[in-house]
Amino acid sequence: MGMCNLIITRKKQFVASLASCNIIIDGIDYGAIKNGSVLQCSLNDGNHEITLKWWQKRKNSAFSFYIPSDVDTVHINVKFSKSTEKFILLSDDVKIENCSCNVSGDNYIVEQNPLHMQLSPEEKLQRLIVEFPHISLNEGEVCYYCNTASAIHQKNVVTGRTSGGAGVSFRVAKGVSIRTGGGNSQVIRENVNEYFDGTLYITNIRIILLAPKYGFDLYISKITQLLCKDFGLEIFSGSKCYQVLTADRDNIQELVELMNSQRVFKDEKWLKEQQKHVNSTGSTNLNIKQELSDLKWLLDEGIITQEEFDAKKKQLLGL
Numbered sequence: 001m002g003m004c005n006l007i008i009t010r011k012k013q014f015v016a017s018l019a020s021c022n023i024i025i026d027g028i029d030y031g032a033i034k035n036g037s038v039l040q041c042s043l044n045d046g047n048h049e050i051t052l053k054w055w056q057k058r059k060n061s062a063f064s065f066y067i068p069s070d071v072d073t074v075h076i077n078v079k080f081s082k083s084t085e086k087f088i089l090l091s092d093d094v095k096i097e098n099c100s101c102n103v104s105g106d107n108y109i110v111e112q113n114p115l116h117m118q119l120s121p122e123e124k125l126q127r128l129i130v131e132f133p134h135i136s137l138n139e140g141e142v143c144y145y146c147n148t149a150s151a152i153h154q155k156n157v158v159t160g161r162t163s164g165g166a167g168v169s170f171r172v173a174k175g176v177s178i179r180t181g182g183g184n185s186q187v188i189r190e191n192v193n194e195y196f197d198g199t200l201y202i203t204n205i206r207i208i209l210l211a212p213k214y215g216f217d218l219y220i221s222k223i224t225q226l227l228c229k230d231f232g233l234e235i236f237s238g239s240k241c242y243q244v245l246t247a248d249r250d251n252i253q254e255l256v257e258l259m260n261s262q263r264v265f266k267d268e269k270w271l272k273e274q275q276k277h278v279n280s281t282g283s284t285n286l287n288i289k290q291e292l293s294d295l296k297w298l299l300d301e302g303i304i305t306q307e308e309f310d311a312k313k314k315q316l317l318g319l
Helices: 121-128 249-261 268-281 285-300 306-317
Strands: 003-010 021-025 028-033 038-044 046-054 059-067 073-081 086-090 096-098 143-173 176-203 206-210 216-219 225-228 232-237 240-245
Touching (some): 003 021, 021 038, 028 038, 059 073, 121 143, 143 249, 176 249, 216 232, 232 249
Parallel strands (some): 003 073
Antiparallel strands (some): 003 038, 021 028, 021 046, 046 059, 059 096, 206 216, 225 232, 232 240
16 A cells, blocks of 8 residues: 655635635544645545535535555645635545535636736726625725735733842841841733734725724825735824734735726825715716616626626726
8 A cells, every 4th residue: 555645735815815724634633724825644545535624614525535556646725615605625636526515517616816817907907896895885986805804903911920129137036037128029011912803895995994893994095004014914094003914915915016006096085076976966886786787687698798798887987
């Protein structure tokens, strides 16, 4: 019986980037595989079963695969499918079959990140548009990013005390002594991070973090600096600094640079002009959403072409 080197890679994705996924092979838990990380182990050739245990929503995906005796290394990719809302496996080295629900071949097709595709900047931005985000948009505001993130709040807490003192003791009688001098104690304090899970949005006007505490809604024109750190993002606005925990830092940086290069970001002056236009025309976000919905129906029914749909959509969104 031969041995095979199994390499499991979880590539970075926008969706489910913070979700924890444990790898269980033949009943043995090999631990969690994080977004953008690699896990390796050695297996005998033959039949094996692998389970992906997704703790965030407690949905497990079970797969089986066969390792031939003449194969030394097997590469398996772990990805999240938006269509099935489950983690799935892809491999060019072995055939992977789903044990739990007989997933068809179509479910193994995962949407590629437009930022990494060979497209023009305009096409990339067009594909990144979030059609109906769960936030209220201003007239002419377009959302290009939506994903899980956490607000970071630094809290100063007492973690201990130090004590010390100096003095002299002397005996005054049998079993009795007197001590002179003084003592002091000092409080030890440390900064501890608190995390509040939420959702991060990036539009052409604002950066928004919806969280139970310490979220924010900042106009791009009010942001003085945006830094990418190991943990995620630091956003400066005036004298305030907002810290965001996200595993999607690289994609966010690439998106912001793309939006900036295409002059997509708009300021408050532009927004006020859009609002004046709304007041004069009577158009609302609700009208635009309804028109987009009608256009999508016309496209699905084959009444209009994809080119006509894209052109009208750009016109409605002011792109």
